[in-house]
Amino acid sequence: MSQKGDSNLYKFHRPKINLRETPHPLKEESKACLKRLASYRSKPPKLTFPRSRCAAVLVALFVGRMGDLYVLLSRRSATLRSYAGDTSLPGGKVDPQDKTIEDTARREAFEEIGLPIDRQKAPLLCVLEPFMARDQIIVTPVVVLILNNDVRPILNAAEVATLFSHPLAAFLSESPFPTEPEVMELPYHSFDDIPWKWGKAKEQKIRMHRFLTGREAGGVKPVFGLTAAIMIEVAKIGYAREPEFEVDAENQPSQLERIVSAMKYAEHFKEAMREENLDPERLPDPSKFAHHGRRRDPRRRRGRSRL
Template sequence: MSSPYYFPIDLLGFHRPRPHLREYVSQIPVLKQESRRCIRALANYTPRRQNIKYPRERCAAVLVALFVGRKGDLYVLLSKRASTLRTYAGHTALPGGKADENDRNAEETARREAFEEIGLLTDKSRVPLLCVLEPFLAGGCLIVTPVVVLVLDNTLRPVLNAPEVAQLFSHPLASFLSTDSPFPLDQSAVEFPYHSYEDIPFRKDPSRKIRAHRFLTGREAGGVKPIFGVTANIMIRVASIGYSLEPEFLLKAPNQPGMRERIKYALKGNDRAQARTKL
């Protein structure tokens, strides 16, 4: 009988130094020094040990697919969810979804979902793993593990699964630490702040708040929604680790509960219907 708990409880197994990282980086024609340092920092990242058991039906993973742009900067692939989906229709998201019973770990979940949604190959020589981060809580019920990879092959072309993904685009990784818009000529950047946030009451104690960040995509005029909530928080974390910098804005609300506390509280709940929500 298979274990009722999701496999990668000890995330440290994902974070052995990559012996071929130098070889991977050498394949990139143009790479800024700060991008090189960012890739190295992510590949060497070791997460805090997790002592919580996660029921498989509550687990999901997202793929943070980084690639190097023409000028040597790092970007992340983001998608606009299809308007016909039952949950989070039209939202901006990372490729990902709930764990399948055949997935051995979070990396397999994230890679499988990214292949199904946007056609990103699971070939680890062309899309090597950099790191797996500590889990995040999404929607008060799903435990989402971010899996960070580097897309080396610039000949890869997306194949969108229309029932799930309406559009695929990229966003500068460093911009998740800034309050300045990377799209200065976009009209929405003039009318609205590039970065904003909303403090949401913690269900266990409404007097404590959880800060949800929001970033404009520069595509709002075309119907693309801002990057918000768990997707924004994941990207802030990835950028902070990679560039070894704190964001220019206040990351947390005063007295904000930590992620471990929030996950423990969510696991104590009995509302399994929420756990069936598609990421």
Template sequence: MSSKFNPSKPSQLDFHRPKTKRLRDLTQPSGTENENVGRIPKLTDESKKCIRNLAAYRAPKPKFHHPRSKSAAVLVALFVGRQGDLYVLLSRRSSTLRTYAGDTSLPGGKVEQGDKSMEDTARREAFEEIGLPKDRTKVPLLCILEPFLAAELIVTPVVVLILDNTLRPVLNANEVTSLFSHPLSSFLTTSPPFPTEPDTLEVPYHTSFDFRSSGPSIPLGQEKDRGQNEGGKGKEQQTLFRVHQFLTGREAGGIKPVFGLTASILIHTSTIAHARAPSFELHPPSPPNPPTPPMQVRIAWALLNKPSFTEACTKEGVDLGKARKVLEEWEREVLRERRGARRTKSSKGWSKL
């Protein structure tokens, strides 16, 4: 993620091609495509729909500002496989990095001074880490997703499509050990996209586990207490979250599964692309558990309660009033739903008398 990275062989970054297939050409009906232009394989009908869906997607407008010093972006770089299906590029982080060493991740990093947008940040980081050119004709933007909350950052995914299959990666060894791909559709299913070996049959392709962490929550049975303390920050509770994991099929070679934030981003990307929900439950069941708060609510809570975020907001002059309003509106909505459910249950009980 260092801006000082210079490839040892600059000539490898000369990806010039006089002809590159345009994004709108990819979604034309079969029979109208020139399959030799840009060496892009012929897309399946499902892949064409995915590209249309992603290109048409517009994330909800944020209701409050984020501190720039706590903002980051990742690049969800899609490309067309040999059979016309969509794949996403994933990297193995260097084992020498201070954070998330050796993890499977998407190219990305924190916003830097010269970045004018989240797209700029994601493209710059991808160029620095894996040598992906910033050329928007070869790698056009499909969409920008809503932000996700990481441990100490607010991460915005930027989805692009690689139109030139002659591009070759140039890895920054200080940050990336290897680069590989995974089918985008496989983040909606529990079935592996690769042949399973006999000695790994006991390890499911998709797994998830629930854990408790600090966050916005209104425990069941506390309808009279709106969960707010002085200042309207929202009372700190232990919120139940679900984390997802997908095997890559490369674990024998030391590649870690797709896990946590990266998995959540790719589940969301695939859900938008294929216009269908995953075959597994995204969140813990509610009830008996309190509902998992939406990501925007979690970010609002973090800005109001986590010291590193609050200090960044104070330093940058970020007004937290709108974040507080989002949190309060969510609390009121949860309480209204609970009261409605309680009244419905009560009326059903009387009807049996």
């Protein structure tokens, strides 16, 4: 997955993390979750992605007062040209000065919400396999743990309207907040199955999940689409269990199958590849990367824990 002349983009330094440094005592479930995330090892395919179509998001976890894990989410500014008002993770495209995809995620989080680029205050837990965002861009999630809850956000008003948190474990549940008024009136979790543009079989669809935030009355949109998919995967790995709902549609293409299809067939991807001296015609058949809806073990590819 490395780029020509840019082989370090997907390499990372993994520091040893002391969980006794968390601002609040961890529940045993939270401690086990962090250990699994810290020992997780993604195994990127040996493909060359066009750098101009690569991006990263920062999944910033922190420990709440009761020892549970939460993730920072933001409401995008209503003035943005794309995804205006959506609930999202901080992130953006790789810049020329970014040496690694982790640099991209941390830089974007600093620019958007003021999270310090400090690997001691927010050490790296793991990096997930890349996701495909609406056939437009390849997004890699970078998961960190905020050890200092005294960090105060500084929002970039041009990009972010509000910042809030959501329980990580809630992304595995159908209804985690039965007493919340918004959730009593509407289902906490729902989904839509969207036809896949590049599917050889017409029945192939992509499941787009939706989670209420409990802040809809204030104009905050649910966690939806790519952000929801990323958070489901992080929670699956960390808590080592499947959600209470079916994650994929029947015969849903894998993320890698979607990525290779976009690189091979989408004109904007092919143009980007040619500009970087890459040949889209040499890509393998996307169906080679299909998993046909088979569930993956969320505990796979675990290395030695750094906690």
